[in-house]
Every structure is written in C-alpha cells, then in structure tokens.
Amino acid sequence: MGSSARCAVMVLVAGAVFALSACGVDDEGESGQARQEIAVRGCSPENPLIPGMTMESCGGQIVNQLFSMLIRYEPDTGEPVNEIAESIESDDNRTWTITLEDGWTFHNGEPITAHNFVNAWNWNAYAPNGTLNSYYFRAIEGYADLQPSDEVDSDEEITPDMVESDEMSGLQIIDDMTFKVTLSRPESSFPLRLGYVAFAPLPEHFFDNPEEFGENPVGSGPFQLVDWNRNVDIRLRAFPGYRGEVQPQVDEVNFRIYRDDTAAYNDLQADNLDIMPYLPSAALADSTYKGDLGDRYVREEALAVSTIMFPPESVDPSLSDPRLRRAISMAIDRESIIDAIFHGSRDPATGWVPPGVEGYRPDVCGEYCEYDPDAARDLFDEAGGYDGALTISYNADGDNRAWVEATCHSISDALDVECVGKPVPDFKTFRSQINADEMTGMFRNSWNADYPSIESFLAPVYATDAAGNDAGHHNPEFDELVAEAATLSGEDALEKYKAAEELLVEKMPSIPLWYSTIVAGYSTRVENVKITPFQTVDLLSVRLDDD
Known part of the structure; x- marks a missing residue:
C-alpha cells in the first residue's frame, strides 16, 4: 500500500517520537474535507502482522483492528456477540456448524467464505509454518496429524516430512457460507475462543507469500493498513466496506511508537498524542494525572x-x-x-x-x-x-x-x-x-x-x-x-x-x-474513550470532540 500524507511532522530524538504540530486538522481526504485522525501511543510489534503469528500486545493492538473474527467481544462487558458468524451451533458440543453472514469482504474486495477460515486455520495449525498461535487449534480433530509425531528440540526446525498432514480432519466445508468443526472431544467453551485473532480468516493471496503479506496485510476489520514505518508509527484508515454494526467514528488512527513513556505523556498533555492506554507510574503518584488531565482519564479494572x-x-x-x-x-x-x-x-x-x-x-x-x-x-x-x-x-x-x-x-x-x-x-x-x-x-x-x-x-x-x-x-x-x-x-x-x-x-x-x-489518558481533542477488559483501546467508540 502507498504512503499517505502526514498530519504532523515527525522527528526522532533520543529514541522517542515527537510531534511538532497537532494532528488531524489539515490532512485532507479525497473529498477535500479534513480527515479526522487521532494518534494513539503504540509500540513495536514483535512479528509481521499475521494473526497466527501475533500473541503479544504490541502487534495485537494493530492486528485486532485489521481483522474481523467470527465473534467480537463487547467493549464494556467482554461478552461475545456474532460478527462474521451468522450462527455457531452444536447439538453435542463436539460438532459445530458455523454459518457466515453474507456480504463480508476483505479490504481488497474479495468475499469472505468458509474457505478463508478453513484454509487459515489449517495454515496456523500446521507445525512447519512455525506459528506462535498453533496451540489454539489443539481441540480440533486431526490437529495432532499436523504436529511432529516424535519429540523435537526447541531449536530444531520442523519440516513437512515430520508431520502426517497439512489439513485437520475436523474441518469440513459444506458450502461457501458454511463449514463444520469437529473437535476431538466435546467442548462447550469452544465458541468463546473464536473472537481471538488466531481464528481470523485470510484472503487467498496470503498463502502465495505469507512473509510479504505480513508486511502489508489485507484484513477484514474496521481499519486497514496505510503504512508501517518501523520504530516510528503504524497508520490505519477506516475501511468503508466494514460490515460491523458499530462503524469507526474517525477516519485514521496513527499508532505512534515511543521508546520513552515520559515523552509520550508530555505529548499527551500537549494534545500531540490523543490516547495513552497506560499512564506512566510518575503520573500516578499522588494522582498527578488528575491535575494534569482533569477528567480526561479512564480507570478500569483489567x-x-x-x-x-x-x-x-x-x-x-x-x-x-x-x-x-x-x-x-x-x-x-x-x-x-x-x-x-x-x-x-x-x-x-x-x-x-x-x-x-x-x-x-x-x-x-x-x-x-x-x-x-x-x-x-x-x-x-x-x-x-x-x-x-x-x-x-x-x-x-x-x-x-x-x-x-x-x-x-x-x-x-x-x-x-x-x-x-x-x-x-x-x-x-x-x-x-x-x-x-x-x-x-x-x-x-x-x-x-x-x-x-x-x-x-x-x-x-x-x-x-x-x-x-x-x-x-x-x-x-x-x-x-x-x-x-x-x-x-x-x-x-x-x-x-x-x-x-x-x-x-x-x-x-x-x-x-x-x-x-488500567489508568488511561486522552487529549482535549477526543471523547468517548473506552478501554476494554482486555486492556485495548476500543477504536470504534472514540470520536473527535466537536466542542
């Protein structure tokens, strides 16, 4: 994807990113209107932005915006509700029939079908691919066939000749909108996991070059990747084709990467950073943040x-x-x-x-x-x-x-x-x-x-x-x-x-x-900031303050 115009001049000083002007007021979209952009304190992802390779918070805060799953979790309560799934049903807690809601697409316009889920789950579970999230598929029948039959050393590369199959027998495509998941034993809690990013669907071109895809991922979530400047920022833009019930209230989100919490907090107070999900301990001392930010903070049990x-x-x-x-x-x-x-x-x-x-x-x-x-x-x-x-x-x-x-x-x-x-x-x-x-x-x-x-x-x-x-x-x-x-x-x-x-x-x-x-803080530019029970910013709730 191409780079977009920047709303603030960025410089790197002593390992920290500083903005020289406030963000979001002069960056224009294709319509000529000012693009509504916010800046969020981010950090450097460990791995390429692939759902199966993301199990840490720095990458997770990005990947969870880029990909939609079968279910999502309500930001206030953490309760699961259907997203891409129209229904997830089982009579015995072992065989689950998953029906997709029609009309969902990836950011490139490719329709999301049962094949995108089944192929993604098999790829994630296949041990030679070395995904960090392979374990999450352990409950599915046939998972063991995708793992080495003999013990291997932790530093030993797992090759295709060490495993029996590259497809789990417990995954069966019924039609474009339906697939069945058979577990090795009944599990009533299985649907609860399906909002975790490892279970996201992947478009067909992912399998041609996963490494390249991880640098320029094409997902199905409320935001799509604009560019990723290593150790500087990751810029996302609202996806106009997002099918979710709650739509983004801002046009762009810039996850700004800092190497120093003090610099980030100073930018927050100067309105050069809009959301800081974790305030530094120095700001917590004697509730200093209340004097610095007034009522612009969120305090939630995590x-x-x-x-x-x-x-x-x-x-x-x-x-x-x-x-x-x-x-x-x-x-x-x-x-x-x-x-x-x-x-x-x-x-x-x-x-x-x-x-x-x-x-x-x-x-x-x-x-x-x-x-x-x-x-x-x-x-x-x-x-x-x-x-x-x-x-x-x-x-x-x-x-x-x-x-x-x-x-x-x-x-x-x-x-x-x-x-x-x-x-x-x-x-x-x-x-x-x-x-x-x-x-x-x-x-x-x-x-x-x-x-x-x-x-x-x-x-x-x-x-x-x-x-x-x-x-x-x-x-x-x-x-x-x-x-x-x-x-x-x-x-x-x-x-x-x-x-x-x-x-x-x-x-x-x-x-x-x-x-x-969790004590999070936000600038005078934004309102309705929510921190989910999973310690992430709910980017679908936040909006620019009209006052």
Whole structure:
C-alpha cells in the first residue's frame, strides 16, 4: 500500500517520537474535507502482522483492528456477540456448524467464505509454518496429524516430512457460507475462543507469500493498513466496506511508537498524542494525572495479571528448583512496591487468575505469595542458595525499570543475594529472545485475557507446548484438568480449572505479582474513550470532540 500524507511532522530524538504540530486538522481526504485522525501511543510489534503469528500486545493492538473474527467481544462487558458468524451451533458440543453472514469482504474486495477460515486455520495449525498461535487449534480433530509425531528440540526446525498432514480432519466445508468443526472431544467453551485473532480468516493471496503479506496485510476489520514505518508509527484508515454494526467514528488512527513513556505523556498533555492506554507510574503518584488531565482519564479494572516468569529448565537450569522459586516469591514485598511505584493502582496477586474472571479465587498461591523474609531465607538456604546474581529482564521501552529495581531490592534484602534488573532495548527484541529460548534468568510477564474465560489464564500459558508457555511448564495432571474442564460447563468446568490453578504451586512456573487497574489518558481533542477488559483501546467508540 502507498504512503499517505502526514498530519504532523515527525522527528526522532533520543529514541522517542515527537510531534511538532497537532494532528488531524489539515490532512485532507479525497473529498477535500479534513480527515479526522487521532494518534494513539503504540509500540513495536514483535512479528509481521499475521494473526497466527501475533500473541503479544504490541502487534495485537494493530492486528485486532485489521481483522474481523467470527465473534467480537463487547467493549464494556467482554461478552461475545456474532460478527462474521451468522450462527455457531452444536447439538453435542463436539460438532459445530458455523454459518457466515453474507456480504463480508476483505479490504481488497474479495468475499469472505468458509474457505478463508478453513484454509487459515489449517495454515496456523500446521507445525512447519512455525506459528506462535498453533496451540489454539489443539481441540480440533486431526490437529495432532499436523504436529511432529516424535519429540523435537526447541531449536530444531520442523519440516513437512515430520508431520502426517497439512489439513485437520475436523474441518469440513459444506458450502461457501458454511463449514463444520469437529473437535476431538466435546467442548462447550469452544465458541468463546473464536473472537481471538488466531481464528481470523485470510484472503487467498496470503498463502502465495505469507512473509510479504505480513508486511502489508489485507484484513477484514474496521481499519486497514496505510503504512508501517518501523520504530516510528503504524497508520490505519477506516475501511468503508466494514460490515460491523458499530462503524469507526474517525477516519485514521496513527499508532505512534515511543521508546520513552515520559515523552509520550508530555505529548499527551500537549494534545500531540490523543490516547495513552497506560499512564506512566510518575503520573500516578499522588494522582498527578488528575491535575494534569482533569477528567480526561479512564480507570478500569483489567483482566490481567503481572508475573515474574522463570525460563525453561533446558534454557537455565539454575532456577529450576521450586523451593528457590517460592523463596524468591516470599522475598517480594508486593504491597510496599505497589504503594511506592504504582501508587495504589495495583493489588497484590495471590494466584494466577485475576479478579473479575469467573472462577477467580483468592489465596491460591497461599504462603508463597505472602511477604515473609525470614521464611523466604530459610527456604532459600534449604534450596542451596544461588550462585551469582539473580536477574530480572524487562523491555526498556515500557514503564518497567522502577518496579523491577524495587523488586530486586526486596529480594536482595530478604535473601542476601545480588539481584539486578536486566533491560532489553525494546519489546520486540525482548519477546524475540523469549520465543527463541535465549532468555536466561527471570523475566517480566503480563498476561491479558484473550477471551472472557478462566481458561485463557491457564491453558494457553501453562499447558504443555501451549502458545504462551514461556516457562516450559509441564505437568500431565494440569494438562488433563484443563482439557477436562473444556468439555464441561458452569460450575463443573470452573471446579476443574480451579484445581488446575492449584497445581501451579507445585512447580511455581511463575511468581504472581499484582493485578492491574488500567489508568488511561486522552487529549482535549477526543471523547468517548473506552478501554476494554482486555486492556485495548476500543477504536470504534472514540470520536473527535466537536466542542
């Protein structure tokens, strides 16, 4: 796609993007009228903009605007409602018939049919393609045939001769508007996942050159890509053919990439940035943001939990002893760090599932998530201590340094061991090192719900070979519990998920830190700003202020 005219002159100074003029008042569309544009604080996607390769927030905030799914989630409640799907039906929770609503197209005008879904899902699940989101298709019959039959090393390339098929037997096209999905076992929760971006349809030309497509994606969502300037900005434009019930209220959205939160916040106050989804901790101190922004902020409880993740044992065996992990957890004074760094905008985490999620239960982690320096030191000594310095890696382009240093200070004081923060230049590099199994030592993690279910915090993060299992956690009993839970509904399902969460205490693959309350800010130029339960900006709600 070609570049569009810019509404603000952009310069890069000391790694941060600054706007030299306010955005949106002098950029004209084809009609000659001023184009309504807003600027949102963004960050650098880890991978090309392909749904099957996007499981992190920087890429997710873009891909979720470019692609429509079978269902969408209401921005206020997170409740699922049909989008491209006209109906999703099953008599037995195992065989699902999905009928599409006629008239949906991709941004290039190509009609969306059942083939676009089936082909996309098969491509995502096919192990030789190396997609990060392959795991999300595990429930579909025949998924195992697209995976290697023998164990492979994490750094070993998976080739077509290692798998039996490139198509899942559980996908069947009935006609252009209908396809059937047969699961390996009944799962009542299956439709809930279908609003996650991995399940998006893909146009035919994607399969000719996926790598090129990822640089210039053609989706079906409310916005289409105009251009992507690496480490500077990503510009989207409203798609006039979007079939959704709620239409975009602005013409263009510029996701402006900053490497410094202070610079972004300064631009927000100067009306050179319209929406900042996360305000920096300095603005939270003594509610400074209220004086700076007045009533131009949104404060929402998020479906998210922040953790310190441990690397897989194969990557760094020095941290594999669960006693050591528990000792480190007990050495962290969560309440003091929240008061000093986050100024009360977090709550200490006592488990791996946050409040607001059905099935949440407090104190799952028990004593191991309570600050007890004496008990922590005893357990640390019992585990044999630690040779060298403990490290916590984090992406330096986020607001992480202060809390990482405070956490390390707490650990050092309690355990009498050196602990240091280990900055990685940006989020893209940070996530790339994790996915390549190059990250040694502990590292920060924040997991947001991909869909409104307790399952989203357990199976994708801690099940064997799951998409977000950065710790390499493996527990067959855990795997069976979350698999069984997916076949049930209501309280029966929740009890299984709760039992699975309890098992995480055994190996302690991560340390729960805190549950988040999101505080976002916006400029005088916009109104009706909403932050969804998934910590994303609802770009269909926001509009320019007419006053």
